[in-house]
Amino acid sequence: MSDDPIVQMTGIRKDFTGVRALDGVDFTLRPGEIHAVMGENGAGKSTLIKVLTGVHNPDAGDILLDGKPVRFHSPGAAQAAGISTVYQEVNLTDNLSVAENLFAGREPRVGPFINFRAMRRKAKALLDDIGIDLNVAAPLSSYSIAMQQLVAIARAVDIESKVLILDEPTSSLDRDEVAVLLGVMRRLAAKGTAMVFISHFLEQVYDISDRMTVLRNGKLVGEWATADLPENDLIGHMLGREAATLEQIERAAAAHHVADEEPLVTATGLGRKGSIAPYDLTVRRGEVVGLAGLLGSGRTETIRLIAGADRADSGSLHFDGESTASRMGGHNPRTAAARGIAFCPENRKTEGLVGDLTVAENMILAMQAARGWARSIPVARRDKLVAEFIEKLDIRPANPDMPVKNLSGGNQQKVLLARWMLIEPKLLILDEPTRGIDVGAKADIQKLVAELSADGMAVLFVSAELDEVTRLSDRIAVLRDRELIAVLESEADMTTEKIVDTIVAKGGDR
């Protein structure tokens, strides 16, 4: 490993209106190393990447590539100079096919014309290589976020470059995909590619990275060799406080008073053709039901029916003793909210937030919708509620009048959570609520879920992290192949392996 840095950034400063996202940050990347950039939500990690790759212009500081000063004016220029990047939110064009996304801008050509056949063949080979099997001619929009994320990674990996940057590539991936990805990264590192890796999964970071740079509030905290920085110290550096204060979420077995209660939600034979096979599921007050399954197993579809986001075409749904007549369209997001069902969708950018509205407006949206347009929430009450939740969920910056699109991913997720907690729902449905959230915030959210359920709220939640599911759930519904195959009671000895076994075993049955 040569010691001449391939990328060197010094004194980087970046200001957005009202926020200093980066303040004198230095960053050094050496050939063949995997370098993790760590920090809380909003610490400035993504901004650092964007400054490096020409998305943002730094307000101060220098960037050297191979010892020569550079200043890219667009990601295209950075890519041409040998830096390929997977940005945080999946940034592909989902109206185009998978193959086109993989090769956009570098399609195989015959003369000036694109050779679609060659492109599809290469795309197929490329995806096979990282172990996914998609119809490469289908539009990208027909695949889930996770699939799209894999496609984005495949694209970046295939642009054989000196530097590969992955900004939270694993946020919606399952452990197996993660394993494949890490394998690919090791292979590239061996070939001398330098990599920047950003992730909130400390496990993965420790598994793969050689060095770490830690940011906090836009400032550099320091750079360490991974081996020299114990996990607790890392968390301390990231959060700026002692790691000891981060209590682990106990599955406070508390064996909540759930067992004897009437079910709050009873789905009988609920299903939707082509998306999820009819299933039975009950959730009781104060109970947390987790959904586990592989990517595309239909977890999202399952909960969307209960949330009223999609219309079921078979079965029935009873909520709080009342039939929701789901097939007749009597069950939709509005009536669901009125009944006390809150739904945080998995794609916060397209389905969750209204980017141009402020943090405060996004928070009160559901509450306002429930009251109808004529009865505006009084300003004083609104300000009080918003301030309360900003503090409770530690949303940063704590500015209720900021457009929500300017918040970091993790903070956006919290805004979305706040929106639904405001209506004090009886059932809270969370689809991947901790995706892209830092350790601290994740602990906060998990704690919140535990507290809410202890207070008697029913929670249905989906997470790609089986650990999280096992830790939080009272019962676990396991899906495979768009079918609910088992509901496991979460005993004290519940492990992720048991879930995986269930999936594999049932799969083998067929």
Next chain:
Amino acid sequence: MNAYAKRLMWPVLILLALIVVNIVATGIDFIVPSVNDGRLGGAFVNILRRSAPLLLIALGMTLVIATKGIDLSVGAVYAIGAAIACQMIIDAPDQSAAGLIFTAVAVALLVTAVIGAWNGTMVAYFGIQPIVATLILMIAGRGIAQLITGGQIPKVEDSSPFTQLGRGEILTIPLPIWIAALVFTAIALLTRKTALGMLLESVGGNPEASRLAGIRSKGITVLVYLVCGLCAGLAGLIGAANLGSADANNGGLWIELDAILAVVIGGTALLGGRFYLLGTTIGVVIIGTLEDTIINVGLSSQWQFTAKAIVVFAVALLQSPEFRGWILKPFKPKPEVSAPAPAEEVPAK
């Protein structure tokens, strides 16, 4: 509020510039109101009075645009509103009967509201793109108006009180200005004192997220188009009353473009989301003043289009931060920045 003021700064400056040009060309009388026959007049007041129909339409258009829509049919709806009222009045034996005038106005407004709701239904429930949905009525609407008038231009007697809608005054202020001010206030209250404004911006900003948040986005969309149709109908009534006649073919011709222009000059983006009623109003006055400016500085009719293009281009560019940055680059020192939030300020958990 600050951002709001900033939005309005450039349109206001352009408007002031236009007013100054007019004052230089025709003297201070341009801006000073005079009283004629107990009615406020003078060049600028006349501009305001004549802008009333455009303002009404532009206000409705602002709401539609906030939902990421657009309404091309307003010009045709204007003609329909005017045609219905005038035709009903001239068909009656006594054109001055108060009951008749009231019914004619009510019927015209009702029909235009229904037309607006129809547009909204096409957009919200049939999922047709707004430009296309409203294009249909843009094409057919003038035909309907002509059908109502039989291709003629019905002329209401000057003595009919109906004409007061366009020519009358209350407390010396011309009635059209009152009506426009009233509608402005009503819409401002409706959107800002209730939650309608925020819900509109939400539907315009992200329809799917709004639906999942439980907002009745379809109902809101229909309502907004309905209001827009109603505004266009009211504008048609004022226009017809001012002239005492309804020209199905030319009444409000291309007013949709001017209305959209006014909305955008006022700072509302065509991509939906945030809307600015006050900005729209300033945009309307700019357009109204511009037309007079051309005459006042002695340019020929051929210049109407060119001058409009130049002013619109100036507003569009001045509103663009990128343009301002580019043009000011040579003069600008290092950008000043707000103080960074010190890391210590973060509350410990």
Next chain:
Amino acid sequence: MTTETLTERPARSTLFDGLTKYIPIGATVVLLVVMYLGGIANFRNFDSPQVLAGLFIDYAPLLVIAIGMTFVILSGGIDLSVGSVMAFSTMACAWLTVDAGVSAPLAMVLVLAFGTVWGLLIGAVIHYFNVQPFIATLVGLFLFRGLTLQISDTDVSMREVDFWQWGMTHVEFGGKVRDGGFWLPYLSFIAFAVVIIAFVVLHYTRFGRGVYAVGGSEQSALLMGLPVARTKIGVYAISGFCAALAGVLAAFATKSANPLANIGAELDAIAAVVIGGTLLTGGAGFVLGTVAGVMVWGLLNTLIAFHGGLSSWWARIVMGVLLLAFILLQRFLARSGEKRRT
């Protein structure tokens, strides 16, 4: 578990996924055929091949601007200046060749270059200064109408310049019209050439796919490293060129320039593009859809003309109703197509 079974296969066949995007254009084509057959059943001489050929004579300029508009709309923009640019181009042709004595081929090249440069300019303003396309091009709509009127406020004939005779030279197919044949002028072939080139560029070049990518999500296209600036400015340049070319075609078609020509042509073009299945939000649509859209637009007019019994206002109302029926049907077909998919 091996890596092969990492993710689950979708439950349904994905064959249809690739076909969904063809539903709108398929619906358009089916309805086009229905309209044509309806015309034949109801009107004498409607079956003459010249009726169809006539669409490509009278609508050649509209076809060309609609093709340019397709690029712009696919990229997520809109171009309202095309009608005025077209009128200005025709007027400029007349002015250059009749008054300024420039040789006609040179005048044509100048006009085409002007259209392209205007497009580049307005594209740059839209991209670099972030001015909304609707407004930037609305400026063009007013500006060029004004400039056209300033060149001449009456119509100008350019019949004395031989060059302009070329465009309407007839090419006969299958004999005379009364013997069941039809004819097309050279200018129709120019329009066909534009269609073919546009088709190839849009569907088979990197630039063309970039247009779709930018229309799908400009932000993503930028982050994928695509040349967004070049693409966005490029589509307006193409549209400007097409508008200028349409102006030249109009010069060929009438050998005269009229300062009030093509008012509202931009709306006709947008309507044709949208009827052809292209989404105004960008990222989805086809060149051939636009061709079908222009044909629908033309055929609706032809049907009304053949009927001939409608007063001015009924003609407008019927046009609106036909358009409505068409759009609702298209919507219905597309929806049921989507349903079948799931």
Next chain:
Amino acid sequence: SDDGGSEGGGDDGSLVIGFAQVGAESAWRTANSKSIQDAAEAAGHELKFNDAQQDQEKQIEAVRGFINQQVDVIVLAPVVETGWTDVLQEAEDAGIPVVLADRGVEAADEDLYVTRLGSDFAEEGRKAGAWAAETFADDADGTKILELQGTTGSAPANDRKAGFFEVLDAEGLNYEIVDSQSGNFTAEEGKAVMETFITTHGLDGIDLLYAHNDEMGLGAIQAIEEAGKVPGTDIQIIIVDGSTAGFQAGVDGKLNYIVECNPAFGPQLMEVLESVVAGDEVEKFTPVEEGVFDATQFEAELPNRQF
């Protein structure tokens, strides 16, 4: 009337007529369309009517449509003068005679149509000019004129302006054009422009308002009244067209001179068409009968108005 069993249109002497009308942009035009439609029906002919909405391309398309339909005769009211050569040639090749109505086409295409029936806009302008020159001949300090033009670039606007000033110059009238703007032939804009004229120039000393059509003139009259002046007295007014409303204003003393532009030439047109199809010799230009009216004649003429 869909399939038109009009194949042998000539059998009973009834014709299939294709009529490419300019549009329906004014009451005058609507009256014109109605006159022709009524006359065709009265004469037992089948009229294929097409409204081009003031767009030449649409009109050319309509004429091609008539050729494809193989009508017996085509009536064209051209929206502009130039650009008709090819399509008129196509009609000739198809053996269909073309008659122009209302407006004309450029002289070079004279061989391609049989005859033109219509008004002469320049002549209308000259008529207006003649009256003005006579009325203000003794105006020592120069005649101050305001002009409300029709749609910028349209033939009636250009010709009515040109004819008017041609005569004023020829008669050597000492005049000054205080302002001249387009009111787009509509009352709405006529009124708005007049209001601006009034605030900019005042009305004192202005002698004459020349409006290119009724609607603009009537709009201007309102503006003058609202400014507290007496139209027709404080300022003399000439309008072109002569609709019922225009004459009514004349009777009320609000304007001083009307140059008629007669839309009701349907019956006259039918006669011309019949003789054209019959192969009779017809003159190249058949003028529509049109008069001029001054204050003494308004009252008597009012009942004769048809639109």
